[in-house]
Amino acid sequence: MRAATIREGEILIEEHPDPVAGSEEVVVQVHAAALNGADMMQRRGLYPAPAGSPQDIPGMEFAGEVIALGAGALRFGVGDRVMGIVGGGAQAELVVAHERVLMAVPEGLDWQAAGGLPEVFTTAHDALFTQAELRPGERLLVHGGAGGVGTAAIQLARAAGASVTASVRNEALREQVGALGASVIAPEGFAEHGPFDVILELVGAPNMAENLQALDTGGRIAVIGVGGGAKSEINLLALMGKRARIHGSTLRARPLEEKALVARRVEREVLPLFEAGELRVPVAETFPLDQAAAAYARFAAGGKLGKIVIVL
Template sequence: MLPKSMTVIEAREAGGPEVLVAGERPVPTPGPGEVLIEVAAAGINRPDVLQRQGLYPPPKGASDLLGLEVAGKVVALGQDATRFKQGDEVCALVNGGGYAEFCVAPEATTLPVPDGLTLEEAAALPETVFTVWHNVFERATLKPGEWLLVHGGGSGIGTTAIQLASALGAKVMATVGSAAKVKDCEALGAIRAINYRAEDYVEAVREITSGHGADVILDMVGGDYIERNLKAAALEGRIVQIAFLKGSKVEIDLIRLMMRRLTLTGSTLRVQPPETKARMAQAIEERVWPLIAEGKVKPIIDSTFKLVDAAGAHKRIDDPEHIGKIVLAVK
């Protein structure tokens, strides 16, 4: 029998990590096409930080609790939810509510835990893998043999993009902020990691690719990187913007966009229609899950914190020295 209440993490106001405090709420009930997951672990992502700061409100109808990915056991099924049964170990992409002992998830974006992974490792997958798959392979159509430049190579997104692109036959470069991260990213499959504190990544990309440039650029930095990406891109290159750590309001000269026939695009995952996410989930299970089971792609876990220490976990994700994902251990 399920308990009536559960421990959750609430943001008592917009602000720093210290606004995250433990609270108590009723255990939710799954609706049509949903499953209820007893959460073993929840991944922490940059959108959680933005929501904590009051800059990224949840979409209409979503939980106000932080947390966009969870892993655990299915403990209840909503109407028309037929794929999983109680007791199945799963991980799921959700629109919110992950920082809790129980979380409702759409069955369409709930996937079995890949073979060989713990629940904590599985909790680090959904938000990151969905983001990389959609932006790098669907929107930017990265192909085997092409050059991919990943900004923020040491992040959860970055470490996933490096591994997945390498496993699918692309040649990967990454920008990082320390010599230690250079080694980490090259160990994950990057042909070259560029320490942006020590060298100009535009010049480095030209040198590494023998003047060709990056066919695809995945950028979460923004700011002055936006115009510099136009210089680093190959002819008919595709640049995908997924975040703006250095700001989104910039002045750029778009003549390079025209002259080099570049594509500049971007997306957010959370507000995508359910049917779009369901399609992504199917493609990811078919194309990515086997790579994880074979050990060619793995979640990189920086550190794990207890659920009640979500504030400590957010302090860690705010630390630029972290590499990979940070996870909340709920059970």
């Protein structure tokens, strides 16, 4: 099979042996695989794939068609449309995944949207509802609102009855982010728009001190992205005084059991909203596999709404 391949910090297209399904795994013919910040870091040698995943083929989320079943794989049949998250290896013609991390593609969702759904909607749902325990009527602030996770989080929170504010630095995208259901603000001076019950931090350290000011008593901060920096100084007295919580998380390093539970929650609580037409995956641009390097350059350039997707 052909696959995007990391060679000395560059993305090339190379031939690899076809992957084979192990016990309870399936082989999927990939139709779409989206890019994520983690791929950018992996390409630079800063974020190796977990053990058991291909180290040189990037790609953590995909959608495609089941073409072969490993021993004991029962959840799907050959020809089923599936999507999911893997530790790596998705930006390829074929990928192997454990059947428990796969989800059926909702009726009516096209390949490019399905290929850009799993990582960001799972991350946003897990951070907002499982970790930060966002409730209907609460006020949410999403930093980095125009990106993949941000656009997912805004829609999920709105659908759950929260009121959503999003900070977006690219002025040209503010109207489109607003159309997803958020009041959109510039990042500068965001605390003036508070207080907030929950803050989803997708940018990182530069916001943390002001996040504490912007938080209401009992507020929660979910730290999910640190592209803007990882180290910051915060006032612990303010954290105590507000009886606030700061929570951090990653998905990639979790054991299979936890990944499967998270996927079941997304199946129950998110996919029906796609079927009802209440959610969408904003796709900024698609690239064929042959132009994977250009897809990486586009992602790295920023200033996009939603996802960059490789289509096969």
